[in-house]
């Protein structure tokens with residue numbers, strides 16, 4: 219039995235949580251492999267809305283085992299509080315149901331303070347990070363000075379390592395950024411307490427997952443953020459510091475390439491982005507308001523983690539084709555098709571123009587997007603509310619044509635379409 223991977227094919231917030239929720243029904247194990255609590259996965263089940271930032275959202279299904287891989291950076295405060303909130307909702311969380319890689323890195327208060335200080339120092343040129351300490355934690359990892367969960371296994375050596383980490387970061391905070399230093403001993407004491415609670419969950423995730431796959435279990439890798447935010451392949455420097463792509467799942471879980479079966483690209487029926495960076499099809503005005511919503515509903519386009527209003531725009535097929543190339547998608551899951559109801563004419567970006575040249579692929583990846591103008595194709599919209607649609611035939615023909623056009627332009631089959639925020643508001647085509 220295989221590894222199936224769910225990735226975001228845009229700039230994050232594609233609605234991966236609900237697709238994970240759906241596909242978790244058939245999975246034995248659900249695994250997070252990148253990012254940290256900068257992610258926000260929302261799943262609506264009956265009257266309850268679950269917003270998870272760090273734990274795999276597939277854990278909401280009682281039969282699954284949750285895994286956090288080595289590619290993830292972990293703020294223990296968030297980890298422990300999410301474990302508690304799941305327990306409070308009646309969901310079982312114990313070391314048999316949640317396994318965390320010894321090689322995952324820790325996010326500390328020093329990383330949080332650095333994230334804030336670096337953004338402040340950038341002023342207008344800031345990246346618009348989630349301020350969760352993600353970039354500084356990965357920076358320490360690459361600099362080979364980070365703290366891993368395995369460091370927690372020995373409390374006697376963990377405390378001095380933490381003191382050293384805070385003191386060296388204090389030097390940067392105060393000298394480079396004029397920020398306040400942290401109390402190294404207080405942080406170390408706090409983290410020793412967290413270690414006592416977290417140590418029972420620490421495992422060799424790579425070994426466990428490989429054994430599980432070899433003995434016929436099905437693993438679902440749950441990506442956070444999206445391809446266009448990937449450190450290597452995204453709109454650098456307006457990216458996150460991890461690898462939200464399908465190959466990132468292998469690196470972030472310690473798995474070989476031979477176990478991959480399907481790669482689901484989750485794509486919103488339009489485009490959104492939160493934070494700074496280029497966005498060729500960005501809209502303002504009435505259509506933008508309709509796409510974004512007012513913020514009154516949990517499914518409106520406001521960040522799950524930061525509450526920031528998201529930037530919105532027309533679907534960009536140049537970028538979706540690029541995401542297909544980077545990930546090797548086997549199918550698409552289209553989310554929020556229902557939000558397009560009532561827009562008389564829909565636009566899809568099929569190519570870019572620059573200096574009288576038209577591009578369907580970009581010459582140097584997606585770094586220099588700001589210099590391109592989108593080329594649009596128009597399609598008739600539909601009036602009907604889609605919330606009750608449960609099959610292909612329930613969709614208005616204009617919505618069917620929109621989906622078929624996405625398939626034609628991306629060269630990837632659409633397998634799932636979501637038409638509302640609830641668990642059952644999904645059409646399965648495959």
Ligand code: IMP
Pocket residue numbers: 229230231256257258345346347348349350351352353442443447456457458459492493494
């Ligand atoms: P960081 O990941 O907090 O360092 O933020 C870097 C960039 O990635 C910023 O533009 C964030 O808004 C964006 N970002 C990080 N996580 C998410 C996410 O889960 N959804 C959408 N954007 C994200």
